[in-house]
Every structure is written in C-alpha cells, then in structure tokens.
Amino acid sequence: MSLVEKVRSLVGDEDDETYRYECENCGNEFESQAPNPNDVDCPMCESGRIHTAL
Numbered sequence: 001m002s003l004v005e006k007v008r009s010l011v012g013d014e015d016d017e018t019y020r021y022e023c024e025n026c027g028n029e030f031e032s033q034a035p036n037p038n039d040v041d042c043p044m045c046e047s048g049r050i051h052t053a054l
C-alpha cells in the first residue's frame, strides 16, 4: 500500500482514527493513534518534543 493510499484509507475510516504530529526536534511529520502528543515519541529521532500538526 502506498503512503497516499494509506492516508486516504485512514481519513475515510473513523473507526481507526489517527492524529498527525510533528516533531519539534527534527521536523518529522507522522501519524499516531495516540490522542495525546505527550504519549508520542518521534519515530525518527525518538524525541518527546511533539506537537499536533495542522
């Protein structure tokens, strides 16, 4: 599955809600099923400095 197809499937499936986050350390944007950014670490650099991406 391509990234675009995966995003589309996630957007269209409210039973599998994900949240978009951005790492303040390295700028990586990623998705997580955790609703609270305090519970999320960056998958690239493992930083805990995460905020919600718009």
Ligand SMILES: [Zn+2]
Residues within 6 Å of the ligand: 023, 024, 025, 026, 027, 028, 042, 043, 044, 045, 046, 047
């Ligand atoms: Zn990072």
